[in-house]
Amino acid sequence: xxxxxxxxxxxxxxxxxxxxxxxxxxxxxxxxxxxxxxxxxxxxxxxxxxxxxxxxxxxxxxxxxxxxxxxxxxxxxxxxxxxxxxxxxxxxxxxxxxxxxxxxxxxxxxxxxxxxxxxxxxxxxxxxxxxxxxxxxxxxxxxxxxxxxxxxxxxxxxxxxxxxxxxxxxxxxxxxxxxxxxxxxxxxxxxxxxxxxxxxxxxxxxxxxxxxxxxxxxxxxxxxxxxxxxxxxxx
Amino acid sequence: xxxxxxxxxxxxxxxxxxxxxxxxxxxxxxxxxxxxxxxxxxxxxxxxxxxxxxxxxxxxxxxxxxxxxxxxxxxxxxxxxxxxxxxxxxxxxxxxxxxxxxxxxxxxxxxxxxxxxxxxxxxxxxxxxxxxxxxxxxxxxxxxxxxxxxxxxxxxxxxxxxxxxxxxxxxxxxxxxxxxxxxxxxxxxxxxxxxxxxxxxxxxxxxxxxxxxxxxxxxxxxxxxxxxxxxxxxx
Numbered sequence: 001x002x003x004x005x006x007x008x009x010x011x012x013x014x015x016x017x018x019x020x021x022x023x024x025x026x027x028x029x030x031x032x033x034x035x036x037x038x039x040x041x042x043x044x045x046x047x048x049x050x051x052x053x054x055x056x057x058x059x060x061x062x063x064x065x066x067x068x069x070x071x072x073x074x075x076x077x078x079x080x081x082x083x084x085x086x087x088x089x090x091x092x093x094x095x096x097x098x099x100x101x102x103x104x105x106x107x108x109x110x111x112x113x114x115x116x117x118x119x120x121x122x123x124x125x126x127x128x129x130x131x132x133x134x135x136x137x138x139x140x141x142x143x144x145x146x147x148x149x150x151x152x153x154x155x156x157x158x159x160x161x162x163x164x165x166x167x168x169x170x171x172x173x174x175x176x177x178x179x180x181x182x183x184x185x186x187x188x189x190x191x192x193x194x195x196x197x198x199x200x201x202x203x204x205x206x207x208x209x210x211x212x213x214x215x216x217x218x219x220x221x222x223x224x225x226x227x228x229x230x231x232x233x234x235x
Numbered sequence: 236x237x238x239x240x241x242x243x244x245x246x247x248x249x250x251x252x253x254x255x256x257x258x259x260x261x262x263x264x265x266x267x268x269x270x271x272x273x274x275x276x277x278x279x280x281x282x283x284x285x286x287x288x289x290x291x292x293x294x295x296x297x298x299x300x301x302x303x304x305x306x307x308x309x310x311x312x313x314x315x316x317x318x319x320x321x322x323x324x325x326x327x328x329x330x331x332x333x334x335x336x337x338x339x340x341x342x343x344x345x346x347x348x349x350x351x352x353x354x355x356x357x358x359x360x361x362x363x364x365x366x367x368x369x370x371x372x373x374x375x376x377x378x379x380x381x382x383x384x385x386x387x388x389x390x391x392x393x394x395x396x397x398x399x400x401x402x403x404x405x406x407x408x409x410x411x412x413x414x415x416x417x418x419x420x421x422x423x424x425x426x427x428x429x430x431x432x433x434x435x436x437x438x439x440x441x442x443x444x445x446x447x448x449x450x451x452x453x454x455x456x457x458x459x460x461x462x463x464x465x466x467x468x469x470x
Contacts, residue, residue, distance in 0.1 A: 020260035022355075107369070118362040118363075118366040120362070130330055130353035132341070139375070139376050
């Protein structure tokens, strides 16, 4: 019997934006899938209903894969695919397996020779990079910067080096309540002519993606309150 | 008068895939835009027709921005936006301003305070990363590896170091006729247990995204002939 496939279904970054960010093919495919591996049950169910109101949630099988899932439980989630059923992967926001535990499931599928099909959808990293005006021929996504003082100082130095030596755009995130502190810190510790792009509410009603030299950001440190944002540095 | 906006319209990676990779909102927006900055006239016109057959190409204004465009010509392409008209940016394949000269136009728009709106669409980098099973919390896109011997050896060493020390997925591309040579080279110069993912014809009929240890790739160096592919390394 042929294996099922693993479909990676991107979900929304902002509420009520299915038409804005999800291609038609994703909707057609998701309606045929009965087995799902999801990061968060509630958001996955809501997303499925937004994709197509005719989807009957109670007829679907859900496994939850999040940061608390023991590593040894992941392979068992592939059993439906080994038995010939397609599996849909849905993360809490954006593209599965980019910054969530879905990558472990995909890695296990690749080891077993199960076909993995990535579908198009919103990625805050990629959308922010496009709109920043920064180098997209060379870039790095670093996740969160280290918190501990010496390690954080070293991370800033390494970002500066990678920008100067490799012309590499540096992309990272921060816990939202620290946005203001981060912007102040970057403004005071890195050269004033270095460019910072701050992107928030991407694909949403209040989308804002602004690039300025760090010296101009000093007076804007408090513009972002506690909203999730993504940060990009370049020169 | 309010400025127009710069809309970044992703185009197709594979022919006849508008329904598969382009969300509805992009089509609705592109029908209202009269001024375009495109990387290649012929592919942009064909893409517009595929988005909506009712678009009348002869009523649209096109500026071409490619690797031969002098840097000083870029700002003038923003004049329609300064005069209140929206501008659409379309690159030859995939997401504008990621690996093409559109980034210069976006940078100029950011300097002038013109709003830049990135739209969702296919990115071979992101789709390959999703399906690789590799770390998406930390990754780098390097473009092409250097060709010159000593620089190339140093680039391989640095990739290995970034994988081991920073758990950072390394993503790069190669001129298609060199695919086989690259796979052989990686297999012989990097540890056999390191994982290589090769992705080709992403979103197309013959999409293939396969992750294997390098020691298993040795016998598959010639699988890819001259097709455009993207390469990812991780451990």
